[in-house]
Amino acid sequence: xSAVLFFDPSCQSPxxxxxxxxxxxxxxxxxxxxxxxxxxxxxxxxxxxxPEGRYLPPGSASGxxxxxxxxxxxxxxxxxxRFPDARPYLWMHDLVRPGSKRGRxxxxxxxxxxxxxxxxxxxxxxxxxxxxxxLSLAGVARQVRxxxxxxxxxxxxxxxxxxxxxAKLVFFSxxxxxxxxxxxxxxxxxxxxxxxxxxxxxxxxxxxxxxGMESVEGKIDGVQWLGALPHARILEEVRTALxxxxxxxxxxxxxxxxxxxxxxVGTPVLTHDCGAAAEVLADPRETLPxxxxxxxxxxxxxxxxxxxxxxxxxxxARLGVFDTYLxxxxxxxxxxxxxxxxxxxxxLSKVAERWRMLLGGGLA
Numbered sequence: 356x357s358a359v360l361f362f363d364p365s366c367q368s369p370x371x372x373x374x375x376x377x378x379x380x381x382x383x384x385x386x387x388x389x390x391x392x393x394x395x396x397x398x399x400x401x402x403x404x405x406p407e408g409r410y411l412p413p414g415s416a417s418g419x420x421x422x423x424x425x426x427x428x429x430x431x432x433x434x435x436x437r438f439p440d441a442r443p444y445l446w447m448h449d450l451v452r453p454g455s456k457r458g459r460x461x462x463x464x465x466x467x468x469x470x471x472x473x474x475x476x477x478x479x480x481x482x483x484x485x486x487x488x489x490l491s492l493a494g495v496a497r498q499v500r501x502x503x504x505x506x507x508x509x510x511x512x513x514x515x516x517x518x519x520x521x522a523k524l525v526f527f528s529x530x531x532x533x534x535x536x537x538x539x540x541x542x543x544x545x546x547x548x549x550x551x552x553x554x555x556x557x558x559x560x561x562x563x564x565x566x567g568m569e570s571v572e573g574k575i576d577g578v579q580w581l582g583a584l585p586h587a588r589i590l591e592e593v594r595t596a597l598x599x600x601x602x603x604x605x606x607x608x609x610x611x612x613x614x615x616x617x618x619x620v621g622t623p624v625l626t627h628d629c630g631a632a633a634e635v636l637a638d639p640r641e642t643l644p645x646x647x648x649x650x651x652x653x654x655x656x657x658x659x660x661x662x663x664x665x666x667x668x669x670x671x672a673r674l675g676v677f678d679t680y681l682x683x684x685x686x687x688x689x690x691x692x693x694x695x696x697x698x699x700x701x702x703l704s705k706v707a708e709r710w711r712m713l714l715g716g717g718l719a
Contacts, residue, residue, distance in 0.1 A: 357418070358420035359394050359714065360421070361391055361423045362399045363398065363401060364401045364426075365430075369407075382448075386506040390707060393704075398410045400413070416438070424443065426445075426447065428464035432471070443474070445474070450609055458485070461486065462493045465494075473499060475500065476503075477502065477503050477504075478610040478631075479631035486501050504713065505615075505635075514621030518595065519595050524596060524684075525592050525600065526555045532606045535656070537553075537601065539664055553577060590620060594621070594622060598684075599625070600625055600680075602625065608630040610635060614635045619697040623640070625683055625687075626642055626643070649676055656671075
């Protein structure tokens with residue numbers, strides 16, 4: 356499989372297997388690393404200066420038969436022209452709802468995708484339906500094939516018998532994925548159950564400052580700020596939590612590696628039935644509908660500085676905006692916490708085999 360080349364034209368900094376093992380790394384980059392290692396493929400990164408094994412600076416490469424471009428459809432023509440003899444794929448990771456910014460980018464590149472006979476690889480059926488809607492509106496649905504291959508979870512990731520702390524909640528995602536709303540909901544939960552605490556970390560690619568949230572760090576009772584953590588440390592925290600507290604509907608997940616990995620280590624997730632969450636978790640006890648009150652509150656709160664949210668959230672709590680989360684947490688603390696286990700759909704060995712089938716022309 357050394358004839359396979361992944362090309363990352365948009366990563367914020369170079370990454371490798373060493374990064375995955377020793378530093379914080381986002382879900383997309385972690386998935387690329389795991390699949391590249393499993394397929395014995397090369398990974399070319401636009402901002403890498405020094406080679407590190409299979410991880411290469413941009414340039415020429417011989418023997419490339421399969422070219423997998425990451426995320427950005429605007430780069431397809433340039434990269435395909437650099438490797439004219441390779442069969443091209445575009446591995447999608449972002450939301451591409453028709454009419455959205457990334458949806459418009461995909462639409463603008465639709466005829467280029469058709470011209471180069473690019474196959475779209477989507478990380479969930481939810482995302483694939485979005486992409487197919489964009490392609491249909493662009494008039495190239497029949498010329499551009501889209502398939503679903505889930506992101507991988509290491510085969511060795513299983514429950515290890517760790518006891519969980521019924522007072523501990525964790526949030527380990529980029530802060531723009533609903534962290535502000537999560538903090539508001541947590542305040543309401545803590546007012547009802549004062550022993551609750553929330554440990555907040557991130558994969559490191561978007562800081563609190565970049566998300567406009569540096570003003571709240573260290574200023575909400577019961578919230579422990581951990582910063583960017585290596586993958587192994589995140590899993591240690593997740594294993595011992597009551598749940599991953601993730602009431603995110605602000606930026607729905609196209610897959611949500613944190614959801615799949617929490618499921619694998621035996622920790623339930625409390626989130627919303629939006630994006631790919633229900634598809635990945637496959638347990639209705641872990642997903643809640645998004646209420647009209649929550650949507651109205653979030654729209655109004657986004658008009659204000661984040662520093663004011665801790666002051667207006669109590670008013671929303673009095674109106675019952677956060678009641679469903681509080682009720683579910685109380686149920687789980689009282690003995691109804693869901694049992695979770697690894698999902699075979701996401702096992703690295705299974706996902707790598709689907710990639711081999713795709714590259715070999717056998718994936719329907």
